Amino acid sequence: MTVAGVLDVVLRLVLVVGAFLLLPLLVGQLEHKAMAHMQSRVGPMYAGGFHGWAQLVADGVKFVQKEHVVPTAADRTVFSLAPAVALLPYLLVLAAVPVGPGLVAVDLPAGLFFALAVLSVSVLGSIMAGWSSANKYALLGGMRTAAQLLAYELPLVLAGSSVVMAAGTLSLSGIVLAWRPWWLVWQAAAAVVFFVSGLAELARPPFDMPLADSEIVLGPLTEYTGLRFALFMLAEYAGIVVLCALTAVLFLGGWRGPFGDASLGPIWLLAKIFLLAFVVIWVRVSTPRLRSDQLQRLAWLVLVPMSLGQLALTGVVKVVTS
Amino acid sequence: MRFYGKGILTGLAVTLRAMTRRAVTRQYPEVRPDLPPRSRGVIALLEENCTSCMLCARECPDWCIYIESHKETLPPATEGGRERSRNVLDRFAIDFSLCMYCGICIEVCPFDALFWTPEFEYAEHDIAELTHERDVLREWMWTVPPPPALDPGAERPKEVVDALRAAAEGRPA
Numbered sequence: 001m002t003v004a005g006v007l008d009v010v011l012r013l014v015l016v017v018g019a020f021l022l023l024p025l026l027v028g029q030l031e032h033k034a035m036a037h038m039q040s041r042v043g044p045m046y047a048g049g050f051h052g053w054a055q056l057v058a059d060g061v062k063f064v065q066k067e068h069v070v071p072t073a074a075d076r077t078v079f080s081l082a083p084a085v086a087l088l089p090y091l092l093v094l095a096a097v098p099v100g101p102g103l104v105a106v107d108l109p110a111g112l113f114f115a116l117a118v119l120s121v122s123v124l125g126s127i128m129a130g131w132s133s134a135n136k137y138a139l140l141g142g143m144r145t146a147a148q149l150l151a152y153e154l155p156l157v158l159a160g161s162s163v164v165m166a167a168g169t170l171s172l173s174g175i176v177l178a179w180r181p182w183w184l185v186w187q188a189a190a191a192v193v194f195f196v197s198g199l200a201e202l203a204r205p206p207f208d209m210p211l212a213d214s215e216i217v218l219g220p221l222t223e224y225t226g227l228r229f230a231l232f233m234l235a236e237y238a239g240i241v242v243l244c245a246l247t248a249v250l251f252l253g254g255w256r257g258p259f260g261d262a263s264l265g266p267i268w269l270l271a272k273i274f275l276l277a278f279v280v281i282w283v284r285v286s287t288p289r290l291r292s293d294q295l296q297r298l299a300w301l302v303l304v305p306m307s308l309g310q311l312a313l314t315g316v317v318k319v320v321t322s
Numbered sequence: 323m324r325f326y327g328k329g330i331l332t333g334l335a336v337t338l339r340a341m342t343r344r345a346v347t348r349q350y351p352e353v354r355p356d357l358p359p360r361s362r363g364v365i366a367l368l369e370e371n372c373t374s375c376m377l378c379a380r381e382c383p384d385w386c387i388y389i390e391s392h393k394e395t396l397p398p399a400t401e402g403g404r405e406r407s408r409n410v411l412d413r414f415a416i417d418f419s420l421c422m423y424c425g426i427c428i429e430v431c432p433f434d435a436l437f438w439t440p441e442f443e444y445a446e447h448d449i450a451e452l453t454h455e456r457d458v459l460r461e462w463m464w465t466v467p468p469p470p471a472l473d474p475g476a477e478r479p480k481e482v483v484d485a486l487r488a489a490a491e492g493r494p495a
Contacts, residue, residue, distance in 0.1 A: 038337040042347040286333035 012105040016095045023273070024237035025056045030274070031237075031281045032056075038285045059230070066226035073134035074223065082132065083224070083231035086125025089118045090238040097245045098173040100255045100265030111172035112160055115246055122239065123149045123201060126210065129232070130220035141219020144292065145203065145210040151299035152200040152207075158307035159194035162314045163187060163250045176254035184252070186317060189310040191251035193303050195276070198243040200295070202236060204280060206287035209295055244276035245269070252276075359467040361440035362423045364454075365416055366462035371435035374409040378427035378436060386420035387427060388413060388453075416459060418444070419452040439465040 032055060036043030048054025070076055093115045098104035108114050123145060130142015164170055166187060167178035184191075200207035203219075211219040221232050248254055252272050255265030290298065348355060357363070374391035390413040396406040428436045439462050446452050454462075472479075478486075488494065 034341065037341040037345060040340050040343065040346045042345045045349075282334060282337060286337045287330060 013095075016105045017091070020091050020094050020238060020241075023241045024234055027240050027274075027277045027281075028056050028233075028237045029053065030277060031284075034278060034281050035285050038282070063227055063230035068226045068228060069223070071134050071223050075132035075134070078128050078132035079223075080228070082125045082129035082220075083228045083235070084125075085128055086122050087231050087235040087238065089122040089125075090235065090242045092118050093242045094238075094245065096172060097242075097249060097269075098176055098254060099269050101262055102173075103255070103265060104173055107173055108171065110170040112164060112170050112175065112250070115172070116157055116160055119201070119242065119246075120149065120153060122235065125232075125235065126203070126220045129224065130210075133220065133223040135223050137216040137218075138220050138222045140216050141210045141212070141222070144212075145220060147292070148200055148203065148207065148210060148295060151296055152197040152303070155193050155299060155303035155307045156197035156201065158304070158311060159190040159197065160250060162190040162307065162310045165311070165314045165318060172249050172254075176249055176256060179253045179256060181253070187251055187310070187314070189306050190314075191247065193307045193310065194250065195243070195247050195279075197299075197303060198247065199280065199283070200299070202239040202243060204236070204240070205284040206290050207295060208289055209292055212289060240277055240280050241273060244273045244280065247276055248272035357440035357442075359440070359470045360438060361442075362425060362438055363440040363442040364418065364438075364444060364462055365421070365428065365459070366437045366439050366466050367414055367416075367456060367459035368435050368437065368463050369411055369414060369456055369460055371433045372411055372414065373433055373435075374411050375432070377430045377432065381426050381430045383424060383426065384420045384422055386417040388415040388417070411456070414456040414459060415453050417453040419449050437463065437466045439463075440467065441465045 032052070033043045044052025044055035046052055047058040070079055095105040096108050096111045096115055098107070126145040127142045127149075130138045130140075130145060133139070163175055166183065167175040169175060169178065203210045211221065216222070221229060224232060248269060253268075254272075255261065255269045257264060257268035257271075261268070374389055376389055379385075379387040379389045389411070391409045391411050393407050394410050396408060398405050425438065428438060441462065444452075444454075
């Protein structure tokens, strides 16, 4: 490998890690502020001076200072490892997201397959945390996470495969290149199913049964403190970024925009990501938490049939137009 | 018309509308609240008006007003007349750690010696400091705002009505 090659790889990875550390914070700040204003509040106003822009930095500093407490009965190794298992998969997925024409950290031929497979690993982090905490609330939360993962993984994959059928490729870059604006209508159902299932997999409200702070404390995160808790929180927001990026790439044309794809690609993608992230926050503010049985009903009776119908539609249209 | 998902859409519309309006938050330490004149912040004493009649102390539901006074006799106003006696206030204190801000003392004072003022920043680290003595209570008088204007169409104040009637009958009010 030449020096230029090594530098190229290093630069790509640095950019991905930078985006991975920065974007979740921006989404978190957006959530602080958008949620506050939706509730007729102003949100953080002090940290950093201007409208509390440094609130999450301050939170991070606070978390670092805190003690790392491991319960006596906990499975120490698994307990300490769980936040990393929850967080790292999102970093890996982010590396596979194309941000411009030919601009992707790692261009995988089976990018979507990789993304969906690695995305599910993250949920294992929550289950590990729930099991190893030696706490009944954490265990309940972990089990709920597992149930939710089982229910929503299927519609997620089905919705993704609809786009794969339409584009005829598993590569994320290939899907963006094959994307046409009329797919917005054609793949609308798949987009909704994908986005909703993704929300459920992230355990974001209204699908936050696994965390459900009013009934089981904070589910798998009950026993976590300090930096490891912060990593879980970071994982949640990194998950939002990754989900929004994947939704944008699969269903909204990724880096393609009304004009200037070649130069403005990353900006279009970022705009789409933040628009979707706003929707995530908006839905969180506006909807009450779903009950466990409602969650399962929504997955099996609405989302799975919807995605199967979308698959059929995709197939028919594909055959007719080819 | 009813359709599936209407509730969710309504909820989304509500939050979006709330986001476009100004937040109701008050920036308290930076911006002082604009409190109405009758706000029950703290009680001020105009001790020049006080006759130590003890009505306030006796009506106070939680006995948080302390009044001590003694009687002084004044020489008679006319030769051979009776000596006049008057009360001199020695101590007037309100214990705001007991006060429940009912305002009965202000209502019962026949001589307009007690007033509400909207000042509320008098928290203390020591509970004993919450007993405001007469000098502190007197200082609060400077913060008493003028009373609010009467509502349009309200009855005239009793004093004004009396004065007008007296003027019409050509006698001193």
